[in-house]
Amino acid sequence: MGANSSSTAEIASNEYLKRLAGTESISENDPFWNQLLSFTFTTPTNGADTRLLEEATLPISKSLIENNPCTGNLQALVKVFLNRTNELKISAECQDQLFIWQAHNALFIIRCLLKTFVSQMPEEELLFNFTYQERAPLTYGSEPEDLLEGLICSLVHLIIEMPLLDITYSILLESVTTLLVLLSYQLFQKEIIRESVIYNYLMQGQCLQNTSRTVKTLLYNFIRQEKCPPQATQIFEQTSEGNGLLYGLASGVASGLWTVLTLGGVGSKPAPQEETSSPLANRSLLLLLVLSNLSSMPNRPNPYRQSIMSFKNTQDNTAIQSPTPHSFQINFNSLYTALYEQQKSDQATLLLYTLLHQNPNVRTYVLARTDVENLVLPILEILYHVEKRNSHHVYMALIILLILTEEDSFNRSVHEVILKNITWYAERVLTEISLGSLLILVVIRTVQYNMTRTRDKYLHTNCLAALANMSAQFRSLHQYAAQRIISLFALLSKKHNKVLEQATQSLSGSVNAEENSPIPDHAQDLTVIEEVIRMMLEIINSCISSSLHHNPNLVYALLYKRDLFEQFRTHPSFQDVMQNLDMVISFFSLRLEQAGADLSVERVLEVIKQGAVALPKDKLKKFPELKFKYVEEDQPEEFFVPYVWSLAYNSTVELYWNPQQVQLFTMDSG
Numbered sequence: 001m002g003a004n005s006s007s008t009a010e011i012a013s014n015e016y017l018k019r020l021a022g023t024e025s026i027s028e029n030d031p032f033w034n035q036l037l038s039f040t041f042t043t044p045t046n047g048a049d050t051r052l053l054e055e056a057t058l059p060i061s062k063s064l065i066e067n068n069p070c071t072g073n074l075q076a077l078v079k080v081f082l083n084r085t086n087e088l089k090i091s092a093e094c095q096d097q098l099f100i101w102q103a104h105n106a107l108f109i110i111r112c113l114l115k116t117f118v119s120q121m122p123e124e125e126l127l128f129n130f131t132y133q134e135r136a137p138l139t140y141g142s143e144p145e146d147l148l149e150g151l152i153c154s155l156v157h158l159i160i161e162m163p164l165l166d167i168t169y170s171i172l173l174e175s176v177t178t179l180l181v182l183l184s185y186q187l188f189q190k191e192i193i194r195e196s197v198i199y200n201y202l203m204q205g206q207c208l209q210n211t212s213r214t215v216k217t218l219l220y221n222f223i224r225q226e227k228c229p230p231q232a233t234q235i236f237e238q239t240s241e242g243n244g245l246l247y248g249l250a251s252g253v254a255s256g257l258w259t260v261l262t263l264g265g266v267g268s269k270p271a272p273q274e275e276t277s278s279p280l281a282n283r284s285l286l287l288l289l290v291l292s293n294l295s296s297m298p299n300r301p302n303p304y305r306q307s308i309m310s311f312k313n314t315q316d317n318t319a320i321q322s323p324t325p326h327s328f329q330i331n332f333n334s335l336y337t338a339l340y341e342q343q344k345s346d347q348a349t350l351l352l353y354t355l356l357h358q359n360p361n362v363r364t365y366v367l368a369r370t371d372v373e374n375l376v377l378p379i380l381e382i383l384y385h386v387e388k389r390n391s392h393h394v395y396m397a398l399i400i401l402l403i404l405t406e407e408d409s410f411n412r413s414v415h416e417v418i419l420k421n422i423t424w425y426a427e428r429v430l431t432e433i434s435l436g437s438l439l440i441l442v443v444i445r446t447v448q449y450n451m452t453r454t455r456d457k458y459l460h461t462n463c464l465a466a467l468a469n470m471s472a473q474f475r476s477l478h479q480y481a482a483q484r485i486i487s488l489f490a491l492l493s494k495k496h497n498k499v500l501e502q503a504t505q506s507l508s509g510s511v512n513a514e515e516n517s518p519i520p521d522h523a524q525d526l527t528v529i530e531e532v533i534r535m536m537l538e539i540i541n542s543c544i545s546s547s548l549h550h551n552p553n554l555v556y557a558l559l560y561k562r563d564l565f566e567q568f569r570t571h572p573s574f575q576d577v578m579q580n581l582d583m584v585i586s587f588f589s590l591r592l593e594q595a596g597a598d599l600s601v602e603r604v605l606e607v608i609k610q611g612a613v614a615l616p617k618d619k620l621k622k623f624p625e626l627k628f629k630y631v632e633e634d635q636p637e638e639f640f641v642p643y644v645w646s647l648a649y650n651s652t653v654e655l656y657w658n659p660q661q662v663q664l665f666t667m668d669s670g
Helices: 015-021 032-036 047-071 073-085 088-093 097-120 123-129 147-161 169-188 197-203 206-224 279-292 303-310 317-321 332-341 346-358 360-368 373-384 391-405 408-413 435-452 457-471 479-512 522-550 552-560 562-568 575-595 601-614 637-651
Strands: 235-238 245-248 418-420 432-434
Touching: 015 032, 015 047, 015 073, 032 073, 032 097, 047 073, 047 097, 047 123, 073 097, 073 147, 088 097, 097 123, 097 169, 123 197, 147 169, 147 197, 147 206, 169 197, 169 206, 169 279, 169 637, 197 206, 197 303, 206 279, 206 303, 206 332, 279 303, 279 346, 279 637, 303 346, 332 346, 332 360, 332 373, 346 360, 346 373, 346 391, 346 637, 360 391, 373 391, 373 435, 391 408, 391 435, 391 457, 418 435, 432 435, 435 457, 435 479, 457 522, 479 522, 479 552, 479 562, 522 552, 522 575, 522 601, 552 562, 552 575, 552 601, 562 575, 575 601
Parallel strands: none
Antiparallel strands: 235 245, 418 432
16 A cells, blocks of 8 residues: 555555565654555445455455564554544544545554454454553553553544544544454354453443443434445645655545545345445444444443433433433434334344334334334335345344234224325235234235245244234224235134144054154144134134224124134134134124125125124123233343344445354354
């Protein structure tokens, strides 16, 4: 590198980098650093180029790993960067692009080197490479004793203090990225890291006092979705002495660093587009998720998680008296808008789940919104396209629905929101439907997809739990939604008969089978399918017991397919819950017979509506209210830590991690 533009191909042979990684010690005051940091470099915009950069820097990094214990050049480079960070805020205010540009270049080199260090050596050895060899109290007396802690604190300070401008965008992005790199030790471990010096720096050291500001800034970066600044023409020339730079703005527009550093593109996963539009927002969100999922210890609770659990709305006047550690206030309206606009990404869905599950202030605010459809529709679209989404994303979307359906106010309000022309729902043209009916349709479709494809009991359970939570508040169900409820029961009934037949054949066949031959476990399959059937019967029963007069279309569908329920009337597992259904079917069947033959659909619905008023409610058997509450599994980090890091692995274009070195998850996980 150096004053001329650099390309990936030139990196391995670059004289400045070779000297940095060589056997000669370089003082932090040496003019060499000005020369090293005066380069232009176009950041890779796709996975292939990022890999080329990684491979090009590997020989330099390995050489530095070998020589740094003797030369201390990594420490010198970090000190050069730290010395400059003190003046960065002033440089931004004065529009000093050159100073910010060189500081960015220093951090870019540090990040590239650290990425190799982290993947090649244990944390203890990394700490050894940051150990001071000589101290100069007069010039550097105020910094922390540990240089690595100094770097981490400086990056955190940059993120929370530096204003987000065109000329500061890249160094803020690089600061977030470098912290992600330092935390990426987890990628190379199968087990969840519980103890880490880097974790201690972030959760117990000098960074602790900035916890709430860090979380708030990262959230605001996500909310703002600031796009990469536009390019302009900026010319950098080396002076004749070779030890400095002159620069001019040929276009007369001070648009900043993006004339020499261009970011964009997507990572190795084709779907996410966040890096194209706002890499800072995307990476800030990833860092926030990583920080909030760092392991807590009995003597060291995770302050970032505490902060996420407790922050409040700027309009909440009680927030000032709050004694909760690391709490802060943020504009919930802006946060809500960003959450529903960004739901196509896994990480935005994971953030929404985290906030709904862990922060009661956010949950209360979301449930009080009168435009809840803005949030629910993107979630339903994720579930609708289940075959295109990874399983973790589907789980998060489904659990969000389950959390929302725990509240009766939500279950009532979704039936009051009328939607028109849902273009992404392809099975049937839905010109007008309530949000509640659409939610039922999508959840039932997810159950049916799961029955024929993935056969995941966990997915079944959560889908049915969400329907059960809603069932007592079903209102004015769309005829198609009512049909699909009964159609799902028909599918389950057919599956039950098939499994029952297989179990019977297996039992009779086992009498003649050899002693050691394995017997298929049809009994277990039968138990599972009967549990699901009972749940569906309870959902239908809950609706007719609580709101039958509001749902003539469901009664119509029930009567149309009444023969389906005949076989379950005397079944010992379903007798109790079938009593109400049996009575309703008999009551309305009699009224339809009395109304005459060859009735039109409209006439049948009219008879049902009249009958609903006359039905003696006291004869319906009372059942406990169907209510299911989401409870996080024990040791949730076993799920969330690999998930978060798989998102970082797949969606950060500027970071390439060798898949052969990744131990935390398999390449097809998520």
